[in-house]
Structures are given as C-alpha cells and as structure tokens.
Amino acid sequence: MKWLHKDLLDVSQLSRSEVMAIFETAGRFQELQERPVKKVPTLKGRSVILFFAEPSTRTKTSFDVAGKRLSADTFSLATSSSSLTKGESLKDTALTLQAMAPDAIVIRHWCSGAARFLADRLECSVINAGDGRHAHPTQALLDSFTLHQEWGDLTGKTVLILGDIAHSRVARSNVILLRKLGANVRICGPRTLLPPALNTWPVKVFSDLSEAVKGVDAVMCLRLQLERQKDGLLPDLREYARTFGLGLKHVELANPDVRILHPGPLNRGVEINSELADTANSLILDQVASGVVVRMALLFLYMTRKGEE
Amino acid sequence: MAKIDLIVRRARLDGKEVDVFVSRGRIVEVKPSAKSLDTGEARVEEAYGLTLLPSLTDVHVHLREPGFEYKEDVESGLRAAAWGGFGNIMCMANTKPVNDCESVTEMMLEKARKYWPKGPRLFPIGALTKGLKGQELAPMAELAKAGCAAFSNDGVPVESTKIFRLAVEYASDWDRVVIDHCEDPYLGVAAGVNEGEVSSRLGLPGQPDVAEALQVARDVLLSEYLDLPIHLAHISCRKSVDLIRFAKARGVRITAETTPHYLTMTEDVLEAEATEYSTLAKVNPPLRTEDDRLAMIEALNDGTIDCLATDHAPHAGYEKETEFDVAPCGITGLDTALSVTWGLVRDGVLTRETFVRAWTTAPCTVFNLPVNTFAPGDPADFFLFDEDEEWTVTPQALHSKGKNTPLLGSVLKGRVKTHFIAGKKIV
Ligand SMILES: [Zn+2]
Numbered sequence: 001m002k003w004l005h006k007d008l009l010d011v012s013q014l015s016r017s018e019v020m021a022i023f024e025t026a027g028r029f030q031e032l033q034e035r036p037v038k039k040v041p042t043l044k045g046r047s048v049i050l051f052f053a054e055p056s057t058r059t060k061t062s063f064d065v066a067g068k069r070l071s072a073d074t075f076s077l078a079t080s081s082s083s084l085t086k087g088e089s090l091k092d093t094a095l096t097l098q099a100m101a102p103d104a105i106v107i108r109h110w111c112s113g114a115a116r117f118l119a120d121r122l123e124c125s126v127i128n129a130g131d132g133r134h135a136h137p138t139q140a141l142l143d144s145f146t147l148h149q150e151w152g153d154l155t156g157k158t159v160l161i162l163g164d165i166a167h168s169r170v171a172r173s174n175v176i177l178l179r180k181l182g183a184n185v186r187i188c189g190p191r192t193l194l195p196p197a198l199n200t201w202p203v204k205v206f207s208d209l210s211e212a213v214k215g216v217d218a219v220m221c222l223r224l225q226l227e228r229q230k231d232g233l234l235p236d237l238r239e240y241a242r243t244f245g246l247g248l249k250h251v252e253l254a255n256p257d258v259r260i261l262h263p264g265p266l267n268r269g270v271e272i273n274s275e276l277a278d279t280a281n282s283l284i285l286d287q288v289a290s291g292v293v294v295r296m297a298l299l300f301l302y303m304t305r306k307g308e309e
Numbered sequence: 310m311a312k313i314d315l316i317v318r319r320a321r322l323d324g325k326e327v328d329v330f331v332s333r334g335r336i337v338e339v340k341p342s343a344k345s346l347d348t349g350e351a352r353v354e355e356a357y358g359l360t361l362l363p364s365l366t367d368v369h370v371h372l373r374e375p376g377f378e379y380k381e382d383v384e385s386g387l388r389a390a391a392w393g394g395f396g397n398i399m400c401m402a403n404t405k406p407v408n409d410c411e412s413v414t415e416m417m418l419e420k421a422r423k424y425w426p427k428g429p430r431l432f433p434i435g436a437l438t439k440g441l442k443g444q445e446l447a448p449m450a451e452l453a454k455a456g457c458a459a460f461s462n463d464g465v466p467v468e469s470t471k472i473f474r475l476a477v478e479y480a481s482d483w484d485r486v487v488i489d490h491c492e493d494p495y496l497g498v499a500a501g502v503n504e505g506e507v508s509s510r511l512g513l514p515g516q517p518d519v520a521e522a523l524q525v526a527r528d529v530l531l532s533e534y535l536d537l538p539i540h541l542a543h544i545s546c547r548k549s550v551d552l553i554r555f556a557k558a559r560g561v562r563i564t565a566e567t568t569p570h571y572l573t574m575t576e577d578v579l580e581a582e583a584t585e586y587s588t589l590a591k592v593n594p595p596l597r598t599e600d601d602r603l604a605m606i607e608a609l610n611d612g613t614i615d616c617l618a619t620d621h622a623p624h625a626g627y628e629k630e631t632e633f634d635v636a637p638c639g640i641t642g643l644d645t646a647l648s649v650t651w652g653l654v655r656d657g658v659l660t661r662e663t664f665v666r667a668w669t670t671a672p673c674t675v676f677n678l679p680v681n682t683f684a685p686g687d688p689a690d691f692f693l694f695d696e697d698e699e700w701t702v703t704p705q706a707l708h709s710k711g712k713n714t715p716l717l718g719s720v721l722k723g724r725v726k727t728h729f730i731a732g733k734k735i736v
Contacts, residue, residue: 089627089630089631090631090632090635091627091630091631109632110634111632111633111634111635112511112512112513112586112633112634113511113513113585113586113632113633114632116585116586117586117631117632131512132512132513132634133512133513133514134511134512134513135512169512172510172512195509195512196504196505196506196508196509196515196517197505197506197508197509198509200506200509200510201509
C-alpha cells in the first residue's frame with residue numbers, strides 16, 4: 001500500500017481502510033515478536049528523533065523498541081536535555097530538529113496543537129505521541145488494535161470510556177477511532193471532568209457508573225492525574241474511587257466476557273480495583289505488546305512512504 | 310464669512326456629490342457639487358469618484374509605548390490610524406511603565422506631537438488602579454489634568470468589585486467614564502478560545518461566554534445603583550448583549566463597544582483545516598459562535614451596542630509563532646477595520662447610518678471627543694476613500710508594526726486615499 005500521509009497528527013486523518021492497513025501491518029510484525037531474533041533491517045540507516053517535551057517512560061520506550069526492531073537509529077531529546085526548559089521557543093526547537101535531518105520525529109508535548117505546529121514547519125514525518133489534551137493517535141490505534149485482536153470486527157460493540165475525559169487526549173482520539181470502526185461509545189465521569197459541549201460528541205454520557213457499564217463489551221479506564229484533586233475538580237480521591245473507580249461489582253453488570261483496558265500507568269485502587277487489573281478480563285499487558293507492533297507499523301508506513309509501494 | 314482655505318470638490322457623501330468648504334480647520338459648509346466654482350486662493354482637493362467619510366474614532370487601542378516599542382510605538386500606531394481612517398484614537402494604559410501618572414501620559418502626548426503634529430489625535434486612557442494591580446486607585450485627577458480621556462484597567466481587569474465601584478465613583482469626580490474589560494477573574498482568564506464545541510474537540514481550556522456576561526451583569530447593576538456611566542469594552546456574545554439591552558430599557562447609563570472581528574469571525578476559524586490552532590485568531594475575549602456573531606450585528610444595528618472599536622493589539626511575529634497555550638492574545642486592527650466594516654455596509658449587513666454612528670458620533674459622545682457631522686463649525690476631520698480598490702492583507706501592506714491578524718492573505722476592498730485632520734492633510 002502506498003502511504004500518502006506525511007504526518008500522523010490524529011486518527012481523524014485516517015480512513016477506515018488506512019486503519020485496517022495499519023492493523024494488518026502490525027499483525028505481520030506481531031509474528032516477528034515471537035521469533036528469537038526480533039529485529040529486521042527494514043529501516044536500516046533511517047533515523048527517528050524521539051522528542052518528548054513532557055516526560056513519558058512508557059510511550060517513549062515503546063517507540064524506541066519499535067524503531068530498534070526495525071533497525072532504525074533512534075535518538076532521544078527529553079525535557080531535561082532539551083533547551084525547552086531554558087525558554088527556547090518551539091519554533092527554534094523545530095528548526096534545530098530539522099537541521100539534524102531525521103526521517104521522522106515523534107513528539108510529545110503539553111500543548112494541544114504542538115504536533116501540528118511542528119508538522120507545518122518540518123519536512124520529515126511528524127508522529128504525534130500526545131499533544132496536550134488534544135490527541136493521542138498511537139494510543140487509540142493500539143487500543144483498537146488490541147480489541148481487534150480479541151474480536152475481529154468492532155462493529156456494534158459497546159465501549160465505555162471511564163474517568164477524566166476533559167483532560168484526556170486518549171479519550172478524544174479513542175472516541176473518534178472507535179466510532180470510525182463502528183463501535184458505540186459511552187462516556188462516564190464526574191461532571192467536573194467532562195469536556196464542554198459533550199452533546200456534540202458522538203457518545204452517550206452517563207454519570208452513574210452502574211448504569212454506564214450495563215451490557216458493555218469493554219471498559220477503557222483513563223488514568224486520573226492526582227493533581228486534579230488539588231485543582232478543585234474533585235473532593236477527594238477516596239470518594240472518586242468509590243464513585244467512579246471500576247470495581248468487581250461493575251464487571252458483573254457488563255457483558256460476561258467484558259474486556260478491560262487502561263493506558264497505564266495505573267493508580268491501583270483509584271481508577272480500577274487492584275485485583276481487577278490482573279484478571280483474565282484485563283487486556284492491560286496486551287495493550288503494551290500491541291503498542292510496540294502498532295508503532296512499528298506506523299514507523300514503517302510513514303518512513304517508507306516516498307516512492308515505494 | 311470666514312476665508313475659505315480648503316475646498317474638497319465632487320466627493321461622494323451619502324449618495325450625493327458634494328463640495329466641502331473648510332476654514333481654519335473647521336467645516337464651513339457642505340453643499341451639492343457646483344458645475345464650476347471660483348475657488349479663490351483656497352487649496353482644492355479633487356475627490357471625484359471617492360467616498361467622503363468623517364474621520365473614525367477608535368476608543369480602544371493598544372499602542373505599546375512605553376515598554377513594548379518592538380510591538381508598536383506611538384509613531385507607528387498613529388501612522389496605522391491615519392491610513393486606517395482614524396482621526397481620534399484612545400490608547401490603553403497597560404504599557405510598561407503603566408500609564409498611571411502624569412509623566413507617562415505626557416510622554417505619550419509628547420511623542421504624538423513630535424511625530425504626528427497634525428494628527429491623528431491621541432487620547433490616552435489612564436489606569437484605573439496603580440500599576441493596574443487592582444489594589445489602590447490611580448491618581449485620576451492628575452491623569453485627567455495631564456490629558457487622559459477615560460480610565461480603564463484593560464489588560465488586567467479589576468478583581469475586586471469594591472475597588473471597581475470606588476474607581477467608578479472617583480472617576481466621575483473628574484468627569485471621566487470608566488471602561489471595563491468584562492471578564493470573571495476565575496472562569497478561563499485570557500484563554501483565547503471560546504469554551505464550547507470547538508475547544509472541546511481541540512482539547513483547549515476555553516473561556517465561557519458567561520465569564521464575560523457575569524461581569525456585564527455586575528456592571529449593569531453597579532451603574533444603576535451608582536447612577537454613573539460605565540462603558541463596556543469589546544463585547545463578544547449574545548448573553549452580554551441581552552443584559553445591555555435590559556439595562557438600556559431601564560435607563561441605566563451603560564454604553565458598549567464591539568469590534569470588527571466579533572462581527573465577522575467565529576471560533577470555527579480555530580478548527581478550519583488551514584487555520585487549525587492559529588494563534589492569529591487567539592484573542593481576548595475569544596471569537597465566539599455564529600449565534601453570538603449574529604447577536605452582535607443585531608445589537609449594533611438597534612443601538613444596544615453603541616460603538617465599534619478595534620481593540621488593536623499588536624504583537625511581534627515571534628510571539629505569535631508558538632504553541633496556542635503560550636501565544637499572547639490579540640489581533641492588530643487599525644489597518645483593516647475600515648475595509649472590514651465598510652464591507653458589512655456594502656453587503657447590507659450594517660446601514661451607513663449605523664456605521665457612521667458606531668465609528669464617529671457615538672464614541673465621541675461617550676468620551677467627549679471632537680466629532681465631525683459635516684455641520685458648520687465641526688472639526689474638518691474627514692477622509693476620502695476608494696470603495697472599490699482591492700488590497701491584499703500582507704505584512705507589507707499594514708502600517709502597524711503588528712502583523713498579527715487572521716486576515717493575512719485575504720483580499721479586502723476599500724482604501725483611504727487622503728485624510729484631513731482639522732483641515733490639514735495627514736496622508
Ligand atoms: Zn480588553
């Protein structure tokens with residue numbers, strides 16, 4: 001397949017068939033994961049800069065592993081080592097990155113729209129690894145890929161996204177992608193953590209978790225930033241855990257083989273009952289494995305797009 | 310009869326072709342164009358095919374001098390005003406140092422006299438509180454005496470209703486109106502994007518329209534209680550307009566302005582493919598919804614909104630070329646306001662009467678500034694304008710140092726050809 005996009009800013013840019021192509025490619029890389037030597041020379045000599053202006057061990061490591069499995073050279077530019085903290089503008093950082101002539105840049109940034117800002121100014125591919133509260137396309141792709149592995153088609157399935165939706169780029173991208181793949185999406189969280197104008201989102205909104213989980217096929221828990229309580233958005237974490245934390249009793253109300261997802265890292269006992277995270281229903285570790293192969297697929301597709309079939 | 314020193318020949322004034330006679334900076338007479346005329350020693354300005362308009366008044370401009378001359382200075386700001394059709398401009402106090410003492414006011418006026426001795430006229434607005442800190446009243450008597458035409462904390466709205474009340478009362482002792490930037494200090498301050506559909510999808514923390522309307526309600530009640538005037542700056546949403554309409558029906562001494570961008574643009578700019586997250590459209594209050602835009606037009610037409618103002622807020626290019634969260638709020642406006650709002654007249658959205666009222670008579674009445682209604686004795690402040698001349702909004706085409714406008718690249722219609730202040734040609 002000829003890949004036409006230069007950048008991956010959000011899943012809204014991708015057609016359904018492009019998503020399927022990503023899944024298919026990821027599926028092929030999955031076999032590689034089971035071999036004793038997990039490396040192929042596909043991207044030998046190509047370079048990927050991992051530019052993480054906001055710290056993240058998981059996503060960064062996942063991209064790093066993905067790049068190395070394809071024999072690409074990966075370079076990290078983290079907050080501490082970048083001059084962003086010294087007040088360098090994102091534009092100057094962009095120009096510096098450009099001068100290093102990478103083939104792709106993976107960016108994580110605390111500002112919504114930062115990936116787009118970079119993509120408009122750079123010749124290489126820009127892959128958004130999370131910008132502010134806006135989008136986290138690779139997480140959404142790996143979440144759907146994980147469910148795709150379980151179910152095949154997602155059409156007609158019902159997925160509940162639970163927790164802090166307002167500040168969540170994971171939720172925003174997942175809503176778009178799950179709808180694109182034909183799933184029904186529910187949202188549940190305290191009103192203080194829901195975004196404005198939710199009536200314009202293609203979702204059903206619940207404030208009562210017991211209602212929200214009835215008959216769902218999957219629950220996607222979101223990570224709660226513990227400082228939300230200090231921002232005054234929550235009375236306290238105990239009350240949050242009791243009201244919006246996913247517990248064993250909720251699972252009984254959902255479909256018997258309900259799948260549970262969480263982008264990690266977990267606050268055990270807050271967003272999710274600790275035991276529940278380790279049951280057979282949990283796909284949390286599958287998500288991590290999917291993360292590597294989906295990111296391999298993305299690096300492969302975006303970095304070989306020029307003049308190749 | 311006074312000796313005529315300027316005659317403007319065959320200008321188009323409200324559909325008629327007229328000759329304008331000026332003596333010593335004042336209008337003597339405006340009459341239907343004569344076939345032939347003994348012009349005597351008067352200077353003659355041929356204006357055939359050009360539209361004649363009274364100089365506009367902008368009661369809300371940020372000139373940035375002193376302190377931020379790289380964004381704009383008095384000289385460049387007045388140049389943009391002159392070419393933009395503005396004869397009077399009022400400049401806000403959020404400079405560095407703040408305009409909260411006579412030496413700053415005098416310095417601004419001195420610069421204006423030095424660079425633009427013949428105008429446009431500059432009327433500084435004094436700070437409402439010392440350092441715009443919202444704690445202690447600024448020395449308004451001193452500032453009024455030095456030449457401040459009004460008082461405002463624009464830039465850093467006063468948090469305390471008590472201090473704000475005292476300021477309104479004290480300002481009235483010096484016959485000056487207070488201008489309030491209406492923004493609840495806790496609901497999305499200077500977010501630059503409306504809280505709603507667009508902010509929700511873009512994942513940007515927004516400012517809801519009630520952040521503005523809550524303060525409008527406060528000011529309405531305060532103005533009625535004190536029986537003193539309060540002028541509301543850059544109104545952007547329907548909720549505020551409804552409150553102002555209610556106030557006026559009760560006889561409350563509230564006046565209000567809106568800007569060309571709230572009449573012509575909406576939050577959708579931030580979601581459009583080509584301009585997604587464009588910091589050039591980041592402005593405070595933010596661009597609102599289509600319903601709000603329509604409400605602004607209605608309100609301007611029915612007089613609920615008294616005036617237009619640009620809220621000219623120039624910034625340097627690099628300051629805007631950054632992440633949305635980081636970029637400063639503001640749109641440069643002096644260069645484009647006339648073309649944009651005259652476009653609304655051309656399209657039948659605003660009447661010519663509304664246009665003239667909103668840009669000239671209303672602001673001058675509210676702030677006691679000289680106004681030209683083409684009646685004998687009025688100041689000869691007017692400009693000649695080619696309604697059909699097209700121009701592209703490029704950085705080079707703008708006289709302001711601020712090139713920060715979402716209109717960059719668009720084609721506007723209408724250009725000022727000549728501008729007279731007190732009968733003297735300034736461009
Ligand atoms: Zn303001």
